Amino acid sequence: MAKDIPWRSVEPVPELNGDVAELLAAIDSLRRVWDENLAVATPDEVEQARKRSLRRHAIETGIIERLYDLDWGVTEALVAEGLTLDVAANEGGLTEDTLAVIRDQYSALDYLAEAARTGHELSVHFIRELHVLITRHQPTYDAQDQFGRVVKVALPHGEWKRQPNSVTREDGVRINFVPPEQVQSEMELLLDRYASAASAHPVVRAAWLHHSFISIHPFADGNGRVARALTLLVLLQAHYAPLVVDRRQRADYIAALDSANEGNLRPLVRFFARLERIALTSALTRPVEAAPVGVGAVDVARAYAERLRVLTQRRDDAQGKQTQALAEALQEKLWDYMGNVRDQFRDAFRAVDPAANATVYQAAPPDERAFWWRAQLVRTANAVDFYSNLRAGSWWTQLRLTVLGQTLRYVVAVQKVGRGETGVLAVTSFAESVENHLEAESSRAISLLSPTPDDSVTLIYTDSADARWTEVCELVDRTLAAAIASFSNGLG
Structure with a gap:
């Protein structure tokens, strides 16, 4: 009782x-x-x-x-x-x-x-x-x-x-x-x-x-x-x-x-x-202040340009460098993590498909590939409820797993938060399933995750990657496990 x-x-x-x-x-x-x-x-x-x-x-x-x-x-x-x-x-x-x-x-x-x-x-x-x-x-x-x-x-x-x-x-x-x-x-x-x-x-x-x-x-x-x-x-x-x-x-x-x-x-x-x-x-997500009603197009352009100038220049170079260094340190840890699980995933699925393969890729600013995944990152940020500042791209790491003619793309990204240099970073992830012949970044894909506000880690420029890694690792463990489960169900 x-x-x-x-x-x-x-x-x-x-x-x-x-x-x-x-x-x-x-x-x-x-x-x-x-x-x-x-x-x-x-x-x-x-x-x-x-x-x-x-x-x-x-x-x-x-x-x-x-x-x-x-x-x-x-x-x-x-x-x-x-x-x-x-x-x-x-x-x-x-x-x-x-x-x-x-x-x-x-x-x-x-x-x-x-x-x-x-x-x-x-x-x-x-x-x-x-x-x-x-x-x-x-x-x-x-x-x-x-x-x-x-x-x-x-x-x-x-x-x-x-x-x-x-x-x-x-x-x-x-x-x-x-x-x-x-x-x-x-x-x-x-x-x-x-x-x-x-x-x-x-x-x-x-x-x-x-x-x-x-x-x-x-x-x-x-x-x-x-x-x-x-x-x-x-x-x-x-x-x-x-x-x-x-x-x-x-x-x-x-x-x-x-x-x-x-x-x-x-x-x-x-x-x-x-x-x-x-x-x-x-x-930290704030709209650009609107120009006064009733002014001409040129005045509107000038008002928005001034507002954007203030937003993009309000932080000093030292903070920007700290933010970038933190993003790079996190990406290095994510590369090591993905490298460790890549072979384990490949070996596990070769019991089902001898041709199963797994690879890891990454990109960071100023590489032009840092601008990949924009639509997916924006959708994820909207679901998590923050503004993803992709003006300079993101620091992303991708695990690509191919089994039985299907490819899983799992991407974890470090991105700036808010308009301008706020000094805030967010780590999020998304996962997609595509046919092998459609594995280009821009191809149509089936989303495998439904992110919530809990599915991110927020950091500020004074943080240490080592000190915050446990939280990031827990996020990646959880979302990657969910992605693998959803991808595997689709193979059956």
């Missing part, structure tokens, strides 16, 4: 060292580069980036709770262009009720972002007001009656729960939250301990606040959305990029919360750190 997890009073923010400290140090290094790039951005660029991030959070937080579902195309359109029915209609549309809920969530996040900007302190009143804004167009929630039937019950906006609540996991374990009569005192304790942990790392503090609030579950419904908003508040107040928990990470998110429920906060801290890395990398 599954055992219940009883509710516990709010505990202090823990001190986390070891691998978590190393991960947070890497995040802080990336944040410093983000700050440098933010310093040269225009106010309009900063504001537009903030709005896009809040729109994405507003959409995804409801999907995580399964309040509604949206196609990815609709989501991307709403994030890029604004929360309107007309924008959504171009990609398939959504209902007015769903849009109203999303807009409420956006308004709450906008209110929260302004509070972070003005240094507003976290309080019981603020949390209640946040709940009112988030749930404004949610009149009811699902509850159970005395016979265990699901019924619709009016949702008290901004008021503490009046009935006990709990959640039962898939393994049958029931997690009990704070009883109604203890909510006020536990919320006050939460805020006291939050204030006393001002020196804790913001990502640790955010993860702790998130889980502690969830453990109280002070409202009848909407607790997850409020918790994710509070996470955003902590990070914005500490001048970190606003992270988003999206539908693709739901399983990892729930698993990290389950670990925290059992007393281990580390997985949730690592999860949020990973999302913060994605947010910081994505934030």
Whole structure:
């Protein structure tokens, strides 16, 4: 019989060292580069980036709770262009009720972002007001009656729960939250301990606040959305990029919360750190500032040329050289890695096809072959959510495996991130299957991988290839294994 997890009073923010400290140090290094790039951005660029991030959070937080579902195309359109029915209609549309809920969530996040900007302190009143804004167009929630039937019950906006609540996991374990009569005192304790942990790392503090609030579950419904908003508040107040928990990470998110429920906060801290890395990398993607409306074509050209000049010249030569040296060191390690597995793959498949063969190739700037794979790298970067700067090409290494008339192309590339010289690099990979006679770089191919935001490693120019190699190697191991499996299935 599954055992219940009883509710516990709010505990202090823990001190986390070891691998978590190393991960947070890497995040802080990336944040410093983000700050440098933010310093040269225009106010309009900063504001537009903030709005896009809040729109994405507003959409995804409801999907995580399964309040509604949206196609990815609709989501991307709403994030890029604004929360309107007309924008959504171009990609398939959504209902007015769903849009109203999303807009409420956006308004709450906008209110929260302004509070972070003005240094507003976290309080019981603020949390209640946040709940009112988030749930404004949610009149009811699902509850159970005395016979265990699901019924619709009016949702008290901004008021503490009046009935006990709990959640039962898939393994049958029931997690009990704070009883109604203890909510006020536990919320006050939460805020006291939050204030006393001002020196804790913001990502640790955010993860702790998130889980502690969830453990109280002070409202009848909407607790997850409020918790994710509070996470955003902590990070914005500490001048970190606003992270988003999206539908693709739901399983990892729930698993990290389950670990925290059992007393281990580390997985949730690592999860949020990973999302913060994605947010910081994505934030380096900024559009070229538009020229004023109504000017002539020559004026438009001059405005864009000046903007591009600033972007491409804002870094000194020393940083550019460090960035290039890091990319070259990583590529050298990738060459050694591919060389080690090449013969093993060839020998393994010769048991099936005596003519099976494996080779390794690579190219780097200024070689003209450094511009190969542009379409594949851009598609992968879009899926991972960053801007791949291929103005000078990339440092790529390819493993080509030929078996039974089919060729696997597995390419891992080191590329610059963001417009201009940001000092940030990303390592990504893609894999394709082609017929032997169509193995040219530009040929039609079948993609074998579906990358997610977790399928990259982000580095900055001050990093050491040796220090970050473990992460890069884990990425290559994982994606190459997936590519080999998919390729082999296609041979049958």
